[in-house]
Structure formats: C-alpha cells, structure tokens
C-alpha cells in the first residue's frame with residue numbers, strides 16, 4: 001500500500017528532473033519507513049507520440065485514483081503544430097482534477113540572492129505567495145478559435161469561481177502576515193470588475209486581513225520595485241501565470257520555484273514546478289531540479305502531512321546551494337544528476353543524525 005502517486009514526467013527537462021525527484025522521495029520515505037508507489041503514465045507530447053492524445057484514457061484513469069499527482073512539464077517545438085497540443089493535455093488534467101487554486105510560493109535563497117538582477121537590499125524579507133485561479137479565464141473560455149480572418153479567445157469568469165479562489169486566498173493570508181493583494185484590470189475588463197466587486201464583498205468576512213487592489217500593469221512594476229511588501233497575491237489565471245514567472249526572477253532562476261494546485265477538500269492535489277519543458281536545455285543533464293524537488297516537498301507536507309520529511313528535502317536544497325552546488329541557470333556547473341546525488345547524500349546524513357539522536 002502506501003502513498004499512491006501518479007507521476008507524469010512529460011516532455012523536455014520533465015523526465016530529467018522527475019528522475020532525480022523520485023529517487024529523493026523514495027529515499028526520504030524509506031528512511032521514515034513509509035511506502036510510496038509511483039504510477040508513471042504517459043502525458044503531454046510523449047503521450048501524443050504513442051497514443052495520439054496528450055492525456056490518454058489510461059492516464060486519466062490513473063489520475064482519478066491517485067492520492068496525489070506529480071508533474072514535470074509538457075510541450076516542445078515537436079508538437080507545436082499538433083492538432084491537440086501537449087498544453088491542452090495539461091489544461092484537461094487540471095480540469096479533471098478540479099484544481100482551481102494554484103499556489104506559487106516565492107522565497108529567496110540567500111546563497112544565490114547575488115544572482116538576482118535586483119539589488120540585495122530589495123530582496124530582504126521577500127516571502128510571498130501567488131494564488132492563481134487555475135480553471136477559468138482565457139485559457140478555458142469558449143468560443144476559442146482561429147482562422148485566416150481572426151483569432152478569438154474568451155475571458156469569462158462566473159461569480160462562484162471568483163468566490164472560491166478569493167476565499168482560498170483570504171484564508172491563506174489569515175495564516176500569514178494578513179496582507180492580501182488582489183490583482184486585476186478592472187479599469188478595462190468586465191471580468192475584472194466582477195472580480196474586484198467580489199473581493200470587496202468577501203473582505204468583511206476576514207477582518208484580520210488587509211486588502212489592497214492593484215491593476216496588473218502596475219503590479220508588474222511593484223513586484224520588482226517593492227517585492228518585500230507582498231504577502232499573498234490573488235489573481236486570475238493568465239495574470240497569475242505571467243506574474244509568477246516574473247517573480248521567479250527575484251530569486252535568480254525560474255528553475256527554483258515549486259507549486260501546488262488544490263481542488264475542494266478531500267480531492268487529490270497536483271504538484272509541479274512553475275516552469276515549462278525548457279526545450280533549449282533538454283537532454284543535456286543541466287536543468288535545475290529544485291522547483292521539482294520543492295514541489296515534491298509540498299506534496300509530502302500538504303497531501304500526506306509528512307512535515308519532517310518535507311523539511312528534510314527543503315533543508316537539503318538550501319544546504320546544497322549554500323555549499324556551492326549550482327546548476328547552469330545559477331551560474332554553476334553542477335549537473336541535474338549531480339545535484340540530485342548531493343541532495344541524496346545530505347538526506348542520508350541527516351537521516352543518520354536523526355537516528356543517532358534517537359539512540
């Protein structure tokens with residue numbers, strides 16, 4: 001038995017960072033005498049190549065019975081003209097799982113903060129979370145088509161979808177510094193007007209949380225100019241996608257950031273790094289596996305309540321960075337596999353220490 005995790009390695013660097021992460025997960029859980037079962041399934045371009053679909057029925061069935069889903073990344077130039085692209089499979093996966101709340105924590109690792117394009121004093125105390133609505137907006141709206149004359153996307157949000165993500169964000173802010181920033185484009189977009197109005201209606205239910213509204217264009221500037229002043233950001237699907245990639249630059253690399261995506265209580269969650277399949281570096285054993293490793297740590301903590309095991313992975317990542325083990329994106333030469341081996345070595349040692357202390 002044990003924890004049943006559906007593994008979707010996907011495309012590009014996905015399989016490389018997933019391999020490292022599965023080794024580390026197996027090791028951490030073996031140390032604490034827990035069992036984890038990986039159910040690897042075809043997904044994305046890799047699934048198109050074999051079955052013609054990015055999210056084939058066997059993968060759908062495995063996801064439906066999983067305790068949690070761990071995803072690498074999908075997409076790549078090979079499938080850019082496919083009838084159904086790998087990215088469509090990702091949207092279908094999120095929809096099937098009902099994961100409406102994508103949580104993207106942004107923290108700065110002190111060992112690499114000199115790599116940030118920002119001055120170090122601006123990074124002091126940066127610690128915020130982007131809560132991105134994941135099942136609505138332009139990525140899902142119908143009609144959606146393009147032909148020789150026009151391309152059409154539809155930006156639609158119903159009130160219930162806004163309410164559930166806004167409640168999620170308020171609850172999270174109440175457990176943190178109590179600052180919620182809602183980001184929209186209510187000066188232009190109808191869906192944003194409803195968004196802002198809904199936030200205002202819900203705010204009185206959470207008196208301990210202070211709410212600020214920002215337009216998305218200005219927010220893009222404030223994220224760089226005063227990142228330390230954010231606590232929880234709540235925003236719609238596409239704004240959250242763009243702003244979180246922007247925010248990753250604060251810490252030095254897109255490869256560092258993890259995420260978790262949540263449905264209603266009781267349903268399985270999805271864990272994936274925020275980056276894509278990085279075709280430009282795929283197959284070179286140089287991708288940064290940290291976003292993937294930290295996503296796995298989030299899975300241990302949030303889906304399986306394995307706090308100590310999650311912390312073990314997070315601590316090992318910090319220790320490895322501090323010891324100078326840096327992948328290419330961070331200016332170093334450590335390979336993906338060598339970084340994974342270092343994490344395993346550190347976990348082996350920390351496990352031995354725990355045992356010694358108990359004895």
Ligand SMILES: NC(=O)C1=CN([C@@H]2O[C@H](COP(=O)(O)OP(=O)(O)OC[C@H]3O[C@@H](n4cnc5c(N)ncnc54)[C@H](O)[C@@H]3O)[C@@H](O)[C@H]2O)C=CC1
Nearest residue numbers: 073074075076254255275276277278279280281287288329
């Ligand atoms: N969740 C997912 O599976 C996502 C998939 N994509 C797909 O990925 C493909 C590539 O998209 P891009 O726009 O290039 O975005 P990307 O996030 O894959 O890469 C952007 C840049 O960041 C670098 N990078 C990303 N992750 C890295 C890591 N772990 N270590 C080191 N460097 C890293 C890449 O080398 C590249 O220079 C596209 O097909 C896109 O649709 C994009 C975003 C999310």
Ligand SMILES: CC(C)CC(=O)C(=O)O
Nearest residue numbers: 087090091139241274275
């Ligand atoms: C590939 C897209 C469907 C989404 C995306 O970029 C993301 O979720 O970060």
Ligand SMILES: [Mg+2]
Nearest residue numbers: 241242245274
């Ligand atoms: Mg993205």
